[in-house]
Amino acid sequence: MVAGSLTLGASRYLPVPRVSAPSAGSAAPRYNRCGKSGCRCHADPPQLHGPYFQWTAKVDGKTVNRRLSEREAEAYLEWIGNDRRLRSLVTEMRELAKQATDLILEDQD
Helix, strand or coil, X not given: CXXXXXXXXXXXXXXXXXXXXXXXXXXXXXXXXXXXXXXXXXXXXXXXXXXEEEXXXXXXXXXXXXXXXXXXXXXXXXXXXXXXXXXXXXXXXXXXHHHHHHHHHHHHC
8 A cells, every 4th residue: 555655646747847947036126216316206196116026035144135137037938937836746746755655654553
């Protein structure tokens, strides 16, 4: 029973899909005000400058921000999605391993 249960669950992970580079963090458009008092961004209602794309992530325990071009933002959005899918897959695999461990230990009793 253990081998059948493991094979059935594990088959959905093999082969692991080909994924391009993963990247942690987030990428989002930002809209800003400038320092010119007569600019449209200070009007009522304001028309902010942008969008400017920004990547934010924790690197060595510190929050890092980086302004991105539109082309870079598209790439980062794909890489961040890859990172989230990989994390989700690892979480599912850990849960499957836990279930397998429980079944194996159960059979040994």
